[in-house]
Amino acid sequence: MTFDPKDCGTCPIRHRAVCARCENDELEQLEAVKFYRSFEAGQPVIWSGDTMDFVASVVSGVASLSQAMEDGRTQMVGLLLPSDFLGRPGREFAAYDVVAVSNLTLCCFRRKPFEKLMSQTPHIGHRLLEMTLDELDSAREWMLILGRKTAREKIASLLAILARREASLGLRPQAKDTVFELPLTREAMADYLGLTLETVSRQISALKREGLIQLEGKRQVIIPDYAALLAQTGDDCDGAIMS
Amino acid sequence: MTFDPKDCGTCPIRHRAVCARCENDELEQLEAVKFYRSFEAGQPVIWSGDTMDFVASVVSGVASLSQAMEDGRTQMVGLLLPSDFLGRPGREFAAYDVVAVSNLTLCCFRRKPFEKLMSQTPHIGHRLLEMTLDELDSAREWMLILGRKTAREKIASLLAILARREASLGLRPQAKDTVFELPLTREAMADYLGLTLETVSRQISALKREGLIQLEGKRQVIIPDYAALLAQTGDDCDGAIMS
DNA sequence: CGAGTCCTTGACGAGGCTCAAGCACGGTGG
DNA sequence: CCACCGTGCTTGAGCCTCGTCAAGGACTCG
Numbered sequence: 352m353t354f355d356p357k358d359c360g361t362c363p364i365r366h367r368a369v370c371a372r373c374e375n376d377e378l379e380q381l382e383a384v385k386f387y388r389s390f391e392a393g394q395p396v397i398w399s400g401d402t403m404d405f406v407a408s409v410v411s412g413v414a415s416l417s418q419a420m421e422d423g424r425t426q427m428v429g430l431l432l433p434s435d436f437l438g439r440p441g442r443e444f445a446a447y448d449v450v451a452v453s454n455l456t457l458c459c460f461r462r463k464p465f466e467k468l469m470s471q472t473p474h475i476g477h478r479l480l481e482m483t484l485d486e487l488d489s490a491r492e493w494m495l496i497l498g499r500k501t502a503r504e505k506i507a508s509l510l511a512i513l514a515r516r517e518a519s520l521g522l523r524p525q526a527k528d529t530v531f532e533l534p535l536t537r538e539a540m541a542d543y544l545g546l547t548l549e550t551v552s553r554q555i556s557a558l559k560r561e562g563l564i565q566l567e568g569k570r571q572v573i574i575p576d577y578a579a580l581l582a583q584t585g586d587d588c589d590g591a592i593m594s
Numbered sequence: 595m596t597f598d599p600k601d602c603g604t605c606p607i608r609h610r611a612v613c614a615r616c617e618n619d620e621l622e623q624l625e626a627v628k629f630y631r632s633f634e635a636g637q638p639v640i641w642s643g644d645t646m647d648f649v650a651s652v653v654s655g656v657a658s659l660s661q662a663m664e665d666g667r668t669q670m671v672g673l674l675l676p677s678d679f680l681g682r683p684g685r686e687f688a689a690y691d692v693v694a695v696s697n698l699t700l701c702c703f704r705r706k707p708f709e710k711l712m713s714q715t716p717h718i719g720h721r722l723l724e725m726t727l728d729e730l731d732s733a734r735e736w737m738l739i740l741g742r743k744t745a746r747e748k749i750a751s752l753l754a755i756l757a758r759r760e761a762s763l764g765l766r767p768q769a770k771d772t773v774f775e776l777p778l779t780r781e782a783m784a785d786y787l788g789l790t791l792e793t794v795s796r797q798i799s800a801l802k803r804e805g806l807i808q809l810e811g812k813r814q815v816i817i818p819d820y821a822a823l824l825a826q827t828g829d830d831c832d833g834a835i836m837s
Numbered sequence: 838c839g840a841g842t843c844c845t846t847g848a849c850g851a852g853g854c855t856c857a858a859g860c861a862c863g864g865t866g867g
Numbered sequence: 868c869c870a871c872c873g874t875g876c877t878t879g880a881g882c883c884t885c886g887t888c889a890a891g892g893a894c895t896c897g
Contacts, residue, residue: 501884502884502885546885547886547887549885550884550886553885569893
């Protein structure tokens with residue numbers, strides 16, 4: 352089944368996005384106000400303060416939300432992957448800078464009709480609540496990383512998170528090694544982790560030197576022993592979030 | 595009008611908590627499953643991993659959510675003030691350590707009936723979504739603080755946030771100076787900001803020495819010039835979130 | 838080949854952490 | 868009434884991690 356933009360039934364994120372719980376009649380109403388937009392890697396999607404007349408789901412690719420300080424320091428505060436939701440119903444102006452980290456396709460809904468639909472039907476609101484609570488949880492995990500971890504632990508944590516997501520997609524046949532493509536540049540990783548890109552580079556080199564990771568080119572990461580990497584994150588291993 | 599625990603109509607957080615939008619019949623159903631619990635400053639409310647058979651609103655006082663690493667480092671990831679919501683519908687086990695920072699009173703709802711009520715009526719879910727989105731926004735502001743700010747900027751930011759909240763309560767007659775009680779110990783502030791308590795103490799002393807703040811005892815803070823304090827936060831002043 | 842982008846590595850310095858000592862204040866008990 | 872203790876806070880000295888500045892390598896594209 353290939354993806355037909357006219358038919359939500361064939362959409363790759365149909366069962367995980369904000370529309371996951373919608374009945375057919377709700378989907379039809381959404382389809383009436385939806386449109387697709389694509390961005391190339393590195394392109395801005397919207398700047399903080401701009402008027403935002405749509406909300407959107409990420410169909411493919413990766414987008415980042417960042418906040419800037421007046422002197423130019425910047426911190427990534429959200430990383431949007433396929434099926435994640437962009438925008439806030441009821442908010443007219445964007446609160447963050449949004450950038451396409453990789454090539455990106457959004458499924459956009461005009462904001463006003465979306466809000467109206469949300470107030471009339473329960474499924475969108477419920478799903479959005481669930482997704483927002485999940486995002487709050489990951490924001491809190493992220494806060495622990497930013498506030499208390501060393502540079503080495505930060506890098507290990509990020510790699511572990513990406514590897515875990517890769518595994519959860521379940522696409523990979525039972526390979527011993529976890530392999531994935533880094534969707535972020537060194538600079539974006541630094542932005543994510545509250546480090547400089549030099550420190551990121553040094554720590555990745557160190558992990559490679561010690562055999563905890565291998566690199567195929569700059570972006571392909573191979574993790575020969577996931578547990579060994581986890582041990583470098585500093586996390587309390589049995590303290591996993593249960594939901 | 596004094597607060598009568600039997601009557602939600604007299605509740606001090608009636609118009610801001612998760613029940614803010616409820617109609618009278620919904621309130622009655624909530625009242626049937628609610629009970630109050632109080633904690634003294636410093637007491638634990640619940641530990642991460644414990645079963646959580648209630649959710650709650652903070653009626654008065656302050657509670658913190660924190661995460662711990664295996665070696666004991668700890669990071670506060672949430673600060674709950676009156677009207678804030680504790681717990682996650684659908685989640686059986688607590689994901690964070692919750693501690694009463696000051697004397698604390700919770701309005702608790704048994705979790706199962708609360709979830710049922712939520713699925714049957716729209717108002718609770720809508721309000722909870724709104725509150726969760728707000729919390730996500732403050733979590734993201736916090737991430738910028740943790741990831742990119744200097745110790746001095748962190749302290750200034752925290753004081754500015756507390757002062758702003760104080761001002762927004764509007765209780766204070768048009769005083770030139772903003773005055774408020776610090777609800778946190780130095781250690782809790784350090785936990786909040788990803789610093790050590792020594793650094794917190796040094797930076798507070800520095801701000802005092804430079805006249806940006808004054809202290810009455812250890813906990814009473816006077817801010818003679820709010821704008822001057824804001825200038826120390828490093829924030830882009832016109833980049834305020836608009837909602 | 839040159840230019841641009843992304844990454845790596847080195848040298849150095851500063852900001853914040855660690856360790857340690859001591860102060861202020863309030864409560865308790867002799 | 869005062870000695871004693873516990874808690875919370877302050878201050879100092881020294882060290883280490885990570886940021887800054889700088890140079891140069893790997894790769895792609897025109």
